[in-house]
Amino acid sequence: MKITETNVTGLTHSFQIIIPAAEITRSMDVRLNKIGKTVQMPGFRKGKIPLLMLKQRYGRAALGEVVEDQVEKSVQKALTDAKIRPALKPKVTLDHFHEGEDLSIKVSVEALPKIEQLSIEGFSLDNLKADISEKEIDTRIEKLKEHSKVPVALKKPRSIQEGDVVYLAYTISLDKKVIDKKEGEGAPYTVGSNFFGIEFDASLKGLKVGDVGTKDVILPSPNFGKDAGKKAEITYTIKEIMVLEAPSLEVLSNSNGFKDVAEFKKALQESIVSHYDSYSRQNMKRQILDRLSQDHQFEVPQGLVGMEFEAIWKEHESFEKDEGNKDAKPLSPKEKEELQAEYRTIAERRVRLGLLLAEVGIQNNIKVTNQELGKALYEYSMNYPDHQKEIIEYYRNNPDAMTTFQAPIFEEKVVDFIIQKSKLKDRSVSIDELMRVIDEDDENLDEKKSDQKLDEKSSKTSVKKVKKSS
Structure with missing residues (x-):
């Protein structure tokens, strides 16, 4: 095998590699003999098939495998000898090859740069430490309490306001066909969520328990699947009005698993x-x-x-x-x-x-x-x-x-x-x-x-x- 470095431009190295025909032939014989030990051919015992017959039947496939193996090994040797760490896979082009002749290939590879020993001992870094005040902690607590609100019963009866949780018994009809229904105690609905649109939520404000109503709404996605976006009619009865209330700090602490x-x-x-x-x-x-x-x-x-x-x-x-x-x-x-x-x-x-x-x-x-x-x-x-x-x-x-x-x-x-x-x-x-x-x-x-x-x-x-x- 002859490896010649033909050019170096920056990090790009070019090589010409010539693999002698004798080396390819020798590798071919080894490969064919290995195949002969595993295949069967009429008239011959396994492992006793003549090399010529193996070559006639399996020669083309074996040659492809041998050439691929020889190219891979030769390229790796070129990189190792030149102490090159490739940045990407080398580009290999066939220069000349006919069966029975030397194999000539050209290789182009971009090397990773050689970096000197890096010294990091003298680095000086600003370590910014955030000053966490009591005010910041209190602000976070208020946000947690806001997100932990739960609906509780009204202390005194009143009409519906923004932010209330209203329990609705309802029937939703599309083209006069009922597609959703909730009876009994009803289902919770947060006024201000605009789930059924701004107009629907606005129509609830001022109503009291026991009031009924009918309203055209646009069915939201994805809850109503293929019907989403269609105009439907909802008929409802106000069953209960509840208000969202934040937990006390003690309750919030206990609910998060802390003793105090x-x-x-x-x-x-x-x-x-x-x-x-x-x-x-x-x-x-x-x-x-x-x-x-x-x-x-x-x-x-x-x-x-x-x-x-x-x-x-x-x-x-x-x-x-x-x-x-x-x-x-x-x-x-x-x-x-x-x-x-x-x-x-x-x-x-x-x-x-x-x-x-x-x-x-x-x-x-x-x-x-x-x-x-x-x-x-x-x-x-x-x-x-x-x-x-x-x-x-x-x-x-x-x-x-x-x-x-x-x-x-x-x-x-x-x-x-x-x-x-x-x-x-x-x-x-x-x-x-x-x-x-x-x-x-x-x-x-x-x-x-x-x-x-x-x-x-x-x-x-x-x-x-x-x-x-x-």
Whole structure:
């Protein structure tokens, strides 16, 4: 086998590889003899079939397998000898081959850049700590009480008001045919929910227990399936009027499993602190990414940049289709070109950051454990309770699919490692100030709503490629 590196341009390496005909013939004989031990042919015992006859019947298939195997081995040897970690799968083209002659192929491969030993010991990060005041805790408690309201009987009889829960005995008819009915004590209906429309809710206000009424309504979706959107008639009787009442702090504490108010407020404070600590970590991650990007400039594989750009552009197009301004004029060719150039710059930054984070992980022997992968897979499968078992089995039987979970876990472990090695400067800030910093991070990254937090995702593709190549 003769391997010649014919050209190096940036990160792209080109090779010409010649595999001697004798080597292919020898591999063919080995392959055919192996086939001869497993197949049967009339007039011959298994394992005693002449090589010539095996070649006549199985030669074409065997040759294809041998050539594929020889090409794969030769390409791998070329990469190993040149100490190349490929960014993407090498591109192989057949230069020359006829049976009985040497096999000549051309190989083009883009290498991952060689990154020097990364030092992160000198990192200094602002650790913004949200100041959780008693007022914030009280505000959260009031919100919890508001969401925990339950209907209770009126202390004194009165007419229906906005926000009341009214029990209605009703009959709904469509084209004079009853399609829904509730008798007896009736069913609860919250006035102000506008379930049957604003006009229906308005017609209930001022009525009292025992009052009856008839009203045309539009059937809502999805409760009425194929009849949704159709005009129907509802005839009802007011059976009971109840008012929504928030629980006391003691009842709220007990209903959430706490022995007293003090324990409940302490747990709530810890929950709030944890919530805003996640934003603080997000800001520290931004500082790390900015520092890495600033300190390390190197050529990145354009193949990875192209893949990242395509992902960003598809995200942009999807956003414009689903949430963009429907009346906005299409981009002119020049505007589109400028926007794509901007997104390509973002793609290059993402790839560079992904490679740097991956390299930090490799140099410091950071790994994702099977336990961490299993936990991530289980949490993901919980989103699909009806197919949880099938999802878990699919991912466990498809190692490549598991990288969907491995890459983000690996990246976050690297970020945590850098934070642990950094000098943290704690600074107490108000919640408003912390959120203002987070918003500024997003705005500085990209003013376009469709592409906020692009760098927060980093380049999972880059992380995956480096880990596979290492």
